[in-house]
Amino acid sequence: MIRGCIQAAKTSGRLIVMFTVALFSAFAISGCESLDSVTKLGTSLGMATGRISEEQAASINKSAEAVQKSFEDITPEQEYYIGRAVGAVILDDYPPYDDRRANDYLNKLGQSLALLSDRPELFKGYRFLILDSDEVNAFATPSGLIFVSRGMLRLTRSEPDVAAVLSHEIGHVVEKHGLKAIKTSRINTALTSVALTSVQLASNEDIAKLTNVFEDSINDITSTLVNNGYSRGAERQADEQAVTILKRTGYDPRALAHVLERMESAVKPGGPGFGKTHPDPKERIKDVEELIGNTSGPGPNAVQERRYKDALAGI
Amino acid sequence: MGRAPGHEVGILTPPGITGQKFRDTHTFTLYDKLSKVPFRGWANAFSLGARRFDVSNKLAVQLLLLAAFLCTPLLVSAQDTMSVTVEKTQLRTSPSFLGSVIGTLSYADRVQVISEQNGWMKVAAAGRQGWVHSSALTTRQIVLKAGDENVKTSASSGEVALAGRGFNKEVEAKYKSETGLDYTWVNKMESFGYDPSALQEFLKEGDLAAAEGGAQ
Numbered sequence: 256m257i258r259g260c261i262q263a264a265k266t267s268g269r270l271i272v273m274f275t276v277a278l279f280s281a282f283a284i285s286g287c288e289s290l291d292s293v294t295k296l297g298t299s300l301g302m303a304t305g306r307i308s309e310e311q312a313a314s315i316n317k318s319a320e321a322v323q324k325s326f327e328d329i330t331p332e333q334e335y336y337i338g339r340a341v342g343a344v345i346l347d348d349y350p351p352y353d354d355r356r357a358n359d360y361l362n363k364l365g366q367s368l369a370l371l372s373d374r375p376e377l378f379k380g381y382r383f384l385i386l387d388s389d390e391v392n393a394f395a396t397p398s399g400l401i402f403v404s405r406g407m408l409r410l411t412r413s414e415p416d417v418a419a420v421l422s423h424e425i426g427h428v429v430e431k432h433g434l435k436a437i438k439t440s441r442i443n444t445a446l447t448s449v450a451l452t453s454v455q456l457a458s459n460e461d462i463a464k465l466t467n468v469f470e471d472s473i474n475d476i477t478s479t480l481v482n483n484g485y486s487r488g489a490e491r492q493a494d495e496q497a498v499t500i501l502k503r504t505g506y507d508p509r510a511l512a513h514v515l516e517r518m519e520s521a522v523k524p525g526g527p528g529f530g531k532t533h534p535d536p537k538e539r540i541k542d543v544e545e546l547i548g549n550t551s552g553p554g555p556n557a558v559q560e561r562r563y564k565d566a567l568a569g570i
Numbered sequence: 571m572g573r574a575p576g577h578e579v580g581i582l583t584p585p586g587i588t589g590q591k592f593r594d595t596h597t598f599t600l601y602d603k604l605s606k607v608p609f610r611g612w613a614n615a616f617s618l619g620a621r622r623f624d625v626s627n628k629l630a631v632q633l634l635l636l637a638a639f640l641c642t643p644l645l646v647s648a649q650d651t652m653s654v655t656v657e658k659t660q661l662r663t664s665p666s667f668l669g670s671v672i673g674t675l676s677y678a679d680r681v682q683v684i685s686e687q688n689g690w691m692k693v694a695a696a697g698r699q700g701w702v703h704s705s706a707l708t709t710r711q712i713v714l715k716a717g718d719e720n721v722k723t724s725a726s727s728g729e730v731a732l733a734g735r736g737f738n739k740e741v742e743a744k745y746k747s748e749t750g751l752d753y754t755w756v757n758k759m760e761s762f763g764y765d766p767s768a769l770q771e772f773l774k775e776g777d778l779a780a781a782e783g784g785a786q
Contacts, residue, residue, distance in 0.1 A: 330708070331655050332677075333737040340742065342759070343751040351755045362762045367769045370667045371779060373689065376656045376706035382759040400759055414776070445736055466744040469737050473745075505778040559776045 326434035328446050331398075334434065335378035338398020340473045341433065341480070345386075345394050345402055348481065352385035352405055360566030361385060364414065365401060365421040371503040372422075372496065374429040381425065385570075391521060392528035394480050395424040397433035404528070408570045410517040414559040415510035415552075417567070418501060423511065426496030432489050436479040437472045444468050484532030491542050498546045507552035515540045650683040652691070653731075655708040660766060661700035665690030668770060668779070672700050678712040678733055 329337070352358070361383040369381040381399040386392070388404040395401045401424045411417045427433065445468045479485065485493075494511065501508040519536035522529050533539070555563070654675045662669035665687045673696070675681070681693035681702065690701045710731045746753060764772075773779040 330712075330731055330736075332733060333735075336737045336739075336742050339753065339756050340745060340751070342756045343746075343753050346755050347751055351758075358762065363764055363769065363772045366764050367773050367778075370766070370769060374705045375667065376659055376703050378656050379760060380763055382762050384755070384759050384762075400756065462740050462744055465736065465741050466748065469741050469745055470748070472737075503779070504773070556777050562776075 325439060325442060326431055326437060329434055329442065331378040335398045337434070337437075337469075337472060337476070338396035338400050340469070341396040341476050342398075342400040342402075344473060344477045345396070345480070349386040349388050349392075349402070349404070352387040354385065354569075357385055357566050357570060358383070360562060361403065361417070361421070364418060365425070368418055368422050368500050368504055369399070369425050372425050372429050372500050377428070381428070383421065388528075390528035391518060391530075392532075393420060393424050395427040395433065397428065397431065397476070399425075399428050401425070401428075405570050406528070408567055410514055410521060411567070412513075413510070413555045414563040415501070415506040415555055416514050417563065418504065418506045419497060419508075419511035419514050422497035422500040423493050425500060426493035427485070427489070429496050430489070430492050432485055432493070433476050433480070435489075436485075437475045441468050441472050441475070445472070480532070482532070484534075487534045487538070490534055490539060494539060494543050495546055498543065502550060502552070505552060507554065508547045508550055509552075512540055512543050512547065515543060651680055651711075652683055652693070652707040652709055653712040654679040654681070654702075654706055655710075655712065656706045659702055659706040661693070661695065661698060661702060663700060665692070665701045667703075667766060669701060671766065673698055675702065675706075678714050680711070681707065 365383040366381050369375055377399040379398070381401060383401045383403065385408065386402050386404045389406045390404050391406040391410060392404045393402060393407050401421065403420060403424070407420060408417065411420065445465060484490075497511055498508045501510065515536045518529060519540070522536070524530055524535055654677055657677050659675050660671045661673040661675055663672055664670075675695060679695060681691075681695040684692040684694060684699065686692070686704070689704050691704050691707060692699065693702055693707075708731070710729055712731050712733055714733045745751075
């Protein structure tokens with residue numbers, strides 16, 4: 256009897272040890288899977304080794320998050336409202352090209368390409384619109400509204416060419432270049448103040464304050480898109496995304512280089528549109544050729560030829 | 571590379587180590603602590619157990635290990651709840667946009683993550699299992715209405731996102747009235763959306779996206 260009890264005690268002792276070990280491994284795994292992985296893994300390890308208390312860990316995680324407010328903290332829902340405003344500003348400068356057939360084609364093609372990107376899901380998805388402008392230009396808002404000018408589409412010769420232009424713009428959305436153009440100080444103000452007051456419905460004063468930050472953020476993005484352009488590094492990232500999308504979809508990625516070559520002869524450096532906001536196509540062609548390597552793909556097939564002509568012959 | 575999905579999901583971070591591999595590493599640690607010898611496979615570990623304990627103990631150890639291993643995924647999955655961060659998304663039979671749609675998920679819906687593959691998450695939601703692209707999910711809990719207890723306790727920690735918070739409809743309305751911008755075509759553009767099935771058809775007709783079996 257006594258022996259049995261000792262045996263049971265020994266077993267339950269082991270049970271406690273084992274469950275403790277299992278619990279800590281589980282916490283270490285789950286801590287690692289959260290968004291602020293580095294900090295939280297660090298604090299959970301600290302807790303596991305008994306060096307810091309749970310309260311201390313929580314406060315370290317909180318203060319780390321307080322200073323980490325950045326474009327990554329903008330939720331897709333907020334990104335959606337930012338994108339709509341940027342779209343409205345662009346459409347204030349450039350009239351839409353109201354041709355249903357052409358715009359439908361662009362949307363079917365563009366939305367298919369977006370499915371094969373690294374960021375297929377947005378709050379309300381990708382949408383495309385042709386701008387009634389001879390200028391060679393294209394824009395992408397953070398929320399996936401993508402605009403391409405008639406001038407740009409006239410530089411294309413086939414569906415893979417159009418796919419290359421759209422994929423480059425999708426690339427900017429995937430890389431969140433638009434959101435990155437917003438000054439960090441604004442995001443800090445916007446997200447920290449709302450995070451703290453979000454429990455109650457925002458007052459008129461809050462809305463007014465937020466709207467000011469919103470307006471400044473939109474200006475940051477549109478001045479980058481329309482006047483200053485992204486850095487060469489950002490353009491290279493967008494080209495890289497474009498090559499990935501084209502390869503996955505089954506288009507010849509060299510189409511991107513072909514469009515750039517045509518842009519080089521059509522666009523004057525420093526001229527309006529792309530010439531002003533994009534690096535010299537010559538440099539981009541070099542980068543793109545490096546990205547593509549020896550990969551090639553089939554040329555456009557009969558169906559692609561037909562639908563391209565049906566939609567964009569009169570562009 | 572799946573940069574954005576990697577970030578959103580935050581699945582197991584050490585570079586090059588997949589979720590399964592990480593769990594294997596933990597299996598290793600667990601065994602190491604118990605037996606004080608390096609783990610060289612199940613058979614080996616059990617024979618070591620037999621040498622050190624009598625038969626009843628061996629059974630107890632086996633049961634306990636089984637219990638521990640059954641508990642570990644439960645604890646992990648409790649932490650692996652994610653929320654839908656886009657307005658609408660589809661639950662699919664396979665990790666690809668070519669997979670058949672078996673259900674629709676809406677903003678703020680909660681899902682249990684089962685596994686991950688090339689930017690797709692296998693999830694359980696509303697009694698169903700299927701695949702969702704990780705760009706539609708966030709580790710934060712999204713709460714649709716203010717006043718929820720969870721929001722009160724953790725709004726400032728960033729674990730909970732209140733839907734409609736920050737840049738929202740109200741801010742847009744005020745911005746619109748202040749700037750006088752015309753949103754007509756922005757709204758029109760939003761109506762240009764195609765069903766996934768129409769896009770699949772477009773790709774198929776053009777003899778596209780078949781080489782790799784669809785989206786990655």
